[in-house]
Amino acid sequence: MATNFRSSLVVLSLAALASVGACKPKAAKQEDRTEILIGATLPLTGAEARIGGFFKEGYELAFDEVNQAGGLEVGGKKLPVKLSLNDDTSTQATAVSLADKLINRDKVDFLLGTYSTSLVEAQSTVAEQNKVPYVNGGGAASEIYKRGYKYIFGALSPVELLGGTLMSWIDEQQQAGKLGKPAKIALLWENTAHGKDFRKGVSDFVAKSAGGYELVIDESFELNGKDFSALLGKVKAAGAEIFLADAHLPDYITLHRQYIDAGLCHKVVSYGARGSEKAAIEALGSENASYVLSGVWWSAQLADSLPLAKKFVDAFKAKFGGRSPEWFQALGYESARALFTAIKQAGSLDREAVRAKLATLKMESLLPGGTLEFPADKGNEVQNLFVVQQNLPNQNAPIIYPKDVAKVAGIAPNPRCASTPTPTPTP
Amino acid sequence: MERLLDLALSAILLAGLYATMAYGLGLIYGTLRVVNLAHGGVIMAGAYLGWTLHEGFGVDPYLTIPVVAVAAFGLGVLMYQLLVRRLPRGPAGGPASLLLLFGVWLVLRNIAYLIFTGNDQTIRTAYSSRSLAILGSHVSVNRLVVLGIAVVIAVAMHVLLKHTQLGRAIRAVAQNADSCTLVGIDVNRIYTLTFGIGSALAGVAGVLLATLFSFSPNAGASELLKSFVVVVLGGLGSVFGISVAALIVATAEVFAILILPSYLTTAVGFLLLVLVLILRPGGLFGYRVLS
Numbered sequence: 001m002a003t004n005f006r007s008s009l010v011v012l013s014l015a016a017l018a019s020v021g022a023c024k025p026k027a028a029k030q031e032d033r034t035e036i037l038i039g040a041t042l043p044l045t046g047a048e049a050r051i052g053g054f055f056k057e058g059y060e061l062a063f064d065e066v067n068q069a070g071g072l073e074v075g076g077k078k079l080p081v082k083l084s085l086n087d088d089t090s091t092q093a094t095a096v097s098l099a100d101k102l103i104n105r106d107k108v109d110f111l112l113g114t115y116s117t118s119l120v121e122a123q124s125t126v127a128e129q130n131k132v133p134y135v136n137g138g139g140a141a142s143e144i145y146k147r148g149y150k151y152i153f154g155a156l157s158p159v160e161l162l163g164g165t166l167m168s169w170i171d172e173q174q175q176a177g178k179l180g181k182p183a184k185i186a187l188l189w190e191n192t193a194h195g196k197d198f199r200k201g202v203s204d205f206v207a208k209s210a211g212g213y214e215l216v217i218d219e220s221f222e223l224n225g226k227d228f229s230a231l232l233g234k235v236k237a238a239g240a241e242i243f244l245a246d247a248h249l250p251d252y253i254t255l256h257r258q259y260i261d262a263g264l265c266h267k268v269v270s271y272g273a274r275g276s277e278k279a280a281i282e283a284l285g286s287e288n289a290s291y292v293l294s295g296v297w298w299s300a301q302l303a304d305s306l307p308l309a310k311k312f313v314d315a316f317k318a319k320f321g322g323r324s325p326e327w328f329q330a331l332g333y334e335s336a337r338a339l340f341t342a343i344k345q346a347g348s349l350d351r352e353a354v355r356a357k358l359a360t361l362k363m364e365s366l367l368p369g370g371t372l373e374f375p376a377d378k379g380n381e382v383q384n385l386f387v388v389q390q391n392l393p394n395q396n397a398p399i400i401y402p403k404d405v406a407k408v409a410g411i412a413p414n415p416r417c418a419s420t421p422t423p424t425p426t427p
Numbered sequence: 428m429e430r431l432l433d434l435a436l437s438a439i440l441l442a443g444l445y446a447t448m449a450y451g452l453g454l455i456y457g458t459l460r461v462v463n464l465a466h467g468g469v470i471m472a473g474a475y476l477g478w479t480l481h482e483g484f485g486v487d488p489y490l491t492i493p494v495v496a497v498a499a500f501g502l503g504v505l506m507y508q509l510l511v512r513r514l515p516r517g518p519a520g521g522p523a524s525l526l527l528l529f530g531v532w533l534v535l536r537n538i539a540y541l542i543f544t545g546n547d548q549t550i551r552t553a554y555s556s557r558s559l560a561i562l563g564s565h566v567s568v569n570r571l572v573v574l575g576i577a578v579v580i581a582v583a584m585h586v587l588l589k590h591t592q593l594g595r596a597i598r599a600v601a602q603n604a605d606s607c608t609l610v611g612i613d614v615n616r617i618y619t620l621t622f623g624i625g626s627a628l629a630g631v632a633g634v635l636l637a638t639l640f641s642f643s644p645n646a647g648a649s650e651l652l653k654s655f656v657v658v659v660l661g662g663l664g665s666v667f668g669i670s671v672a673a674l675i676v677a678t679a680e681v682f683a684i685l686i687l688p689s690y691l692t693t694a695v696g697f698l699l700l701v702l703v704l705i706l707r708p709g710g711l712f713g714y715r716v717l718s
Contacts, residue, residue: 045540046540046545047545047643048545049546050545050546090545219689219690220688220689221690222689222693226639226649227441227680227681229433229437229440229441229681230437230680230689233430233434237430249547249641250641253640253641254639257555257556260556260558261566261570262558262565263558279546279547282549282551283551284556285551285555
């Protein structure tokens with residue numbers, strides 16, 4: 001009986017081992033491959049559907065360009081690239097499970113990222129666990145890149161740099177005598193990783209300014225807030241010259257509406273990356289959104305100074321009925337291009353080889369600065385500068401900083417304040 | 428002093444908004460003992476209908492209120508007749524109604540995603556950013572209108588419940604539905620009308636919110652939670668209680684900025700809810716059966 005039992009165990013164990021062997025993914029040999037399969041999820045429905053659609057356009061353009069050129073050269077032959085795109089419905093759990101499906105069931109070679117910090121943060125963990133290179137242009141919070149991950153590569157510069165870039169322009173205005181010294185700053189930031197990064201960028205600059213600036217308000221607010229009147233009352237009482245806030249689009253619209261309602265006006269006003277969106281200008285009225293500064297990762301205006309940006313804008317307009325791209329499409333396109341470049345340089349579909357090439361990549365880019373690299377000491381997150389735009393009453397938002405790509409000189413102090421007195425501190 | 432006056436004005440205006448959001452939830456709970464989790468969805472639907480009429484036909488958002496109220500009333504009647512009516516009355520139907528109405532909310536949200544996408548929308552009019560100077564403070568015209576409408580709704584609810592045949596029937600059914608059946612009141616009809624009126628109030632709240640804030644299909648969650656705090660605090664089923672509770676919650680949240688960081692001020696309302704549930708479970712004004 002005991003012998004029979006032992007024999008059964010041995011047979012079962014062997015069967016189990018055989019089944020494990022059978023289940024092991026059989027990767028096709030590189031010479032047998034007919035295409036390169038790249039997986040991605042995007043929020044095509046749900047709260048971020050609009051932006052997810054923009055990233056999709058960027059990905060599609062990049063894939064079309066490569067395939068029209070015959071594909072990517074790998075191992076001596078050109079292979080077409082195929083995008084396996086899934087809708088993560090703007091939710092973390094779906095983004096994670098779809099990434100797992102793409103890697104372990106669909107057997108994709110590499111991954112492109114989704115949009116928004118929370119989704120990228122969760123999804124990149126799946127890529128890391130499975131050792132699949134993951135290139136994204138939708139997650140900017142530096143927290144994502146401080147986890148010691150080796151397989152994530154971010155094409156969005158950290159929001160810290162946004163705060164610093166805005167302050168650099170403000171500093172030029174102060175040097176020109178257009179702002180007081182020390183200039184008082186009211187700083188509001190959304191209580192998220194994005195907001196904390198923005199705050200760090202601004203407060204680091206203030207700390208290094210040797211008394212040039214004073215943070216008189218440094219407050220966070222809850223995402224999707226409804227009533228900011230009490231907070232704005234505090235801002236009014238502080239008598240700041242500069243009003244800086246970091247907010248997502250709905251909060252920008254709500255906050256700025258209440259800012260106008262409260263009769264506030266500051267010599268410099270910015271809502272971080274928000275301000276130049278058509279939807280926001282329509283919601284607020286151009287007269288109320290005028291002279292607001294915004295720092296963005298990319299602008300179609302860069303086409304006048306960067307050849308690759310011009311090539312991208314022309315190709316995008318040709319494909320999408322003359323519509324001008326925004327930074328979302330540009331970052332989607334550039335993330336895909338970075339991955340393609342690394343595959344080409346590796347000459348292989350080996351994930352480790354492509355990861356190594358991404359880590360040392362330095363390519364010409366359409367991003368501000370003109371080059372793209374993923375510095376290891378920054379957790380593989382690019383560090384390109386932002387471009388600062390300023391809304392004008394004619395509904396244009398030309399680049400005003402950095403100087404080498406600026407279209408016009410920025411205006412400070414805010415001319416709107418001529419009819420609205422700058423608030424004076426109240427006890 | 429000027430700052431305190433600013434804060435007091437903010438609190439009163441915010442109270443108007445909270446009360447408008449909460450009346451519908453309070454009326455339905457007070458009569459049917461059903462926590463209408465679809466309340467947030469109806470608020471969102473009201474916002475979209477108001478926005479559609481404004482954008483598509485150029486109707487002033489405040490003039491869309493009667494149309495939205497009628498449409499939301501119809502939606503409420505449908506929800507009651509098709510779904511809620513089939514649940515057991517009273518506490519036995521509690522958990523089932525929560526799940527059912529939560530499901531309705533999700534359906535409404537996804538329909539909105541299909542029709543309107545996830546883009547944020549806003550209603551902007553010529554007077555959207557106009558404000559009046561009151562005692563040296565700037566007060567938004569839109570917010571004043573919302574406060575005025577909140578007062579009108581409170582008075583209308585009071586008149587309806589106290590001085591009309593329907594109101595007396597609603598109060599009677601809220602007190603004892605079985606006895607009402609014995610004296611010939613059509614309880615099912617009263618429940619249907621109450622659910623419809625509660626939904627109409629939620630729809631109106633949606634239009635008012637849309638004139639103040641941007642919204643998307645996700646709208647309604649924070650409004651539902653805030654309404655819940657106000658209704659529980661005011662005493663379930665009390666119109667007067669809801670108005671006063673809205674003022675208390677708004678005042679606590681607004682004045683909390685003096686001692687708390689901004690991001691914690693919204694938690695003050697929920698802290699009040701916990702305290703009331705522990706110390707005075709019937710709400711500050713007790714259960715008054717729609718007084």
